[in-house]
Amino acid sequence: MTIDLQKMKERLESKQQELQVQMSELRKEAGAPEGWSEPAEDYVELEEAASELTNRSQGQSIFANEVLLLTEVRAALKRIAEGNYGMCVQCGQPIAQKRLEALPWAAYCIKDEERLEQERSFMI
DSSP, X not given: OOOOHHHHHHHHHHHHHXXXXXHHHHHHHTXXXXXXXXXXXXXXHHHHHHHHHHHHHHXXXXXXXHHHHHHHHHHHHHHHHHTXXXXXXXXXXXXXXXXXXXXXXXXSOHHHHXXXXXXXXXXX
16 A cells, blocks of 8 residues: 555645644734733732633643644655655654554654654653
8 A cells, every 4th residue: 555645745735724724823812911911909810810821821832832733744745745755754764654644744653753752751
């Protein structure tokens, strides 16, 4: 079974567009409300400010994840254009078709992905 590059390209382009829309919406939602920098005068306002800060922090985290995923999608589209899509960028071996069907932006084979995740966990 071979990889249908046109189908993968279409899926990646669709994901890229979806991420760009989501990121645009997150930017709009992240706008600071009027009076944000003013200190709260009572407990209710302080509680609302704390809630707003938590929501904003979560929004920034989601936005960062979207940026990372968009970068991976664009890199996959570049690999398609360069003719090396479906090959692990670490070892050069083919990435399993089932993995690419699940994650069309996958850049690593399972073995190298697991090794990288293990290295990242030691860094935390």
